[in-house]
Amino acid sequence: MKPDSAVVRVNSRETSRRLADVSHAITSCERCPRLREHCRTVARVRKRAFRDEVYWGKPVPGYGDPAARLLLVGLAPAAHGANRTGRVFTGDGVGGSGDFLMSALHRTGFANIPTSQRADDGLQLRDAYILAAVRCAPPQNKPTPEEIARCQDHLDAEADALPNVRVVVALGRIAFDAWLQRLKRQGLTVTPRPQFAHGSVARIDGAPTLVGCYHPSRQNTNTGKLTAPMMVDVFKKAKKYVEAHLVRGAPV
Numbered sequence: 116m117k118p119d120s121a122v123v124r125v126n127s128r129e130t131s132r133r134l135a136d137v138s139h140a141i142t143s144c145e146r147c148p149r150l151r152e153h154c155r156t157v158a159r160v161r162k163r164a165f166r167d168e169v170y171w172g173k174p175v176p177g178y179g180d181p182a183a184r185l186l187l188v189g190l191a192p193a194a195h196g197a198n199r200t201g202r203v204f205t206g207d208g209v210g211g212s213g214d215f216l217m218s219a220l221h222r223t224g225f226a227n228i229p230t231s232q233r234a235d236d237g238l239q240l241r242d243a244y245i246l247a248a249v250r251c252a253p254p255q256n257k258p259t260p261e262e263i264a265r266c267q268d269h270l271d272a273e274a275d276a277l278p279n280v281r282v283v284v285a286l287g288r289i290a291f292d293a294w295l296q297r298l299k300r301q302g303l304t305v306t307p308r309p310q311f312a313h314g315s316v317a318r319i320d321g322a323p324t325l326v327g328c329y330h331p332s333r334q335n336t337n338t339g340k341l342t343a344p345m346m347v348d349v350f351k352k353a354k355k356y357v358e359a360h361l362v363r364g365a366p367v
Contacts, residue, residue: 127181130181130182130276130277130278131181133276134176134181134273134276137176137269137272137273137276138176140269140272141174141175141176141250141269141273142173142174142175142176143173143174144174144250144251144269146265146266147251147262147265147266149254149259149262150249150251150252150253150258150262151251153194153251153252153253153254154172154173154174154194154198154251154252155172157170157172157194157195157198157252158170158171158172158198158199159172162195164195165195165199168199170198170199171197171198171199171200171201172198173201174250174251174269175192175197175198175201175202175203175247175250175251176203176246176250176273177203177244177245177246177247177273178202178203178240178244178245178246179240179243179244179245180239180240180241180242180243180244181244181276181277182242182278182279183240183242183243183244183277183279183280184242184279184280184281184282184357185225185242185243185244185280185281185282185283185284185353185354185357186243186244186245186246186274186277186280186282186283186284186323187216187243187244187245187246187283187284187286188245188246188247188248188270188283188284188285188286188290188291188293188294189203189204189245189246189247189248189286189287189290189330190247190248190249190256190258190286190287190289190290190330191247191248191249191250191251191252191253191256191258192247192249192250192251192252193206193207193211193212193252193256194252195207196208196211196212196213196252197247197252198251198252200233200234201234202231202234203245203246203247204216204217204231204245205231205232205233205234205236205238206231206232206233206234209230209232210336211333212330212331212332212333212336213230213231213232214229214230214231214232215331215336215341215343215346216231216286216331216346217229217230217231217238218230218343219343219346219347219349219350220240220243220350222347222350223347223350223351223353223354224241224242224354225240225241225242225243225350225354226238226239226240226241226243227239227241242357244277244280246270246273246274247290248263248266248270248289248290248293249262249263249266249289250266250269256332258289263289263293267293267296267297267300270293270294270297271297271300274297280323281323281324281356281357282323282324282326282353282356282357283323283324283325283326284326284327284328284349284350284353285311285325285326285327285328286328286329286330286331287328287329287330287332288311290330291309291311291325291327292311294325295308295309295325298319298322301322303319303320303321303322305317305319305322309325309327311327312327313327313328313329313341313345313349314326314327314328314345314348314349314352315327316352316356324356326349326352326353326356328346328349329341329345329346331346
């Protein structure tokens with residue numbers, strides 16, 4: 116996917132510095148005692164399959180192409196996935212959410228390989244960047260509303276450091292709502308309020324196009340609520356918006 120005239124030329128040094136500052140603020144965050152205690156406990160006790168590994172155990176920053184036009188917003192790190200590996204959607208097992216997501220991104224040209232198992236596995240995102248609404252692994256994968264709110268400025272800071280984002284794919288309702296809250300903080304009026312649904316598209320004046328997608332959790336993929344073709348279709352749709360200058364209301 117080649118950049119076009121609407122893409123801001125990224126100063127790689129400046130963008131890298133901004134993202135490094137954001138990453139440091141995220142990884143050193145201690146705002147949510149319940150979440151920090153849970154992450155440290157998981158990292159100390161570990162899972163039998165990973166008992167010889169050193170867990171990351173800290174809040175997890177985003178990952179991807181600094182010049183990305185596609186931004187993915189997820190829920191939170193998995194306890195034995197990103198909380199272990201230190202990279203979003205990475206290491207939650209063969210066929211887990213990371214592999215399911217990366218397979219779709221690979222098939223649509225946004226990733227160079229179809230799996231995401233280790234932070235050193237050679238994965239590169241192309242024109243895409245992934246972050247999470249909540250940066251610490253929550254017990255039972257359920258952050259509280261207060262914990263989501265405390266993470267909002269991390270979302271803002273990381274998104275602000277990505278100058279070319281034109282499409283946002285929200286993986287799940289929590290991510291969808293977190294992005295709408297960001298728009299509200301930016302002073303944008305979003306009426307009527309977009310409703311989350313798989314494959315939904317919201318064209319919002321002054322903001323990136325917002326696309327809804329079921330989260331690739333095992334609960335969704337194992338039950339067939341979310342299938343591989345359904346996820347691929349979402350990224351095909353996102354790619355069309357990424358690559359085209361579409362007027363408000365134009366068909367996808």
